[in-house]
Amino acid sequence: PGFTVAIVGRPNVGKSTLFNRLLEQRKAIVDDVSGVTRDRQYGIADWNGKTFNVIDTGGFVAKSEDVFEREIRKQVKIAMEEANVLIFMCDVTTGITDLDADVADLLRRSSKPVYLVVNKVDNHERQMEAAEFYSLGFEHIHFLSSMSGSGTGELLDEVVALI
Ligand code: GDP
Numbered sequence: 001p002g003f004t005v006a007i008v009g010r011p012n013v014g015k016s017t018l019f020n021r022l023l024e025q026r027k028a029i030v031d032d033v034s035g036v037t038r039d040r041q042y043g044i045a046d047w048n049g050k051t052f053n054v055i056d057t058g059g060f061v062a063k064s065e066d067v068f069e070r071e072i073r074k075q076v077k078i079a080m081e082e083a084n085v086l087i088f089m090c091d092v093t094t095g096i097t098d099l100d101a102d103v104a105d106l107l108r109r110s111s112k113p114v115y116l117v118v119n120k121v122d123n124h125e126r127q128m129e130a131a132e133f134y135s136l137g138f139e140h141i142h143f144l145s146s147m148s149g150s151g152t153g154e155l156l157d158e159v160v161a162l163i
């Protein structure tokens with residue numbers, strides 16, 4: 001129950017870093033929901049007095065590239081069902097990869113709002129490099145550094161406005 005935000009994207013883009021930041025700063029409780037695998041982590045966050053559930057996806061280990069891709073697609077599909085809003089995270093340091101493009105294709109079919117988040121935009125140079133992500137064609141796009149927290153406030157303001 002309640003409003004749910006899921007963070008999706010391929011491994012290493014910084015999903016768990018953002019997830020932990022959302023929970024930590026807002027003194028949220030991390031739930032150990034029984035029956036839930038390590039594939040997904042559930043938490044509760046609070047921003048400006050608005051509380052919402054957050055799902056961090058992708059904590060799986062894959063043995064091969066095929067399994068890997070299949071697993072990411074599965075996680076994205078589950079998140080598209082469970083969440084009210086999707087945060088699609090990419091990494092400015094790698095640019096758009098084939099896996100990013102795959103995930104983008106799935107998410108474009110979602111009837112739910114998708115926020116494209118370009119992470120690791122730690123400085124001004126990276127801000128310039130991040131422009132290529134507009135080509136993915138998402139209406140909502142944010143550039144942030146989950147590590148430092150810069151840009152996360154603007155993203156959260158927009159997300160909680162939907163609650
Ligand atoms: P996940 O696999 O998508 O959950 O990614 P993680 O949150 O585990 O992060 C992967 C790596 O990227 C870690 O080494 C993080 O410290 C690093 N990372 C995450 N966010 C940022 C960021 O904003 N800037 C930089 N430079 N590194 C980051």
Ligand code: MG
Binds near residue numbers: 015016017057058059
């Ligand atoms: Mg992770």
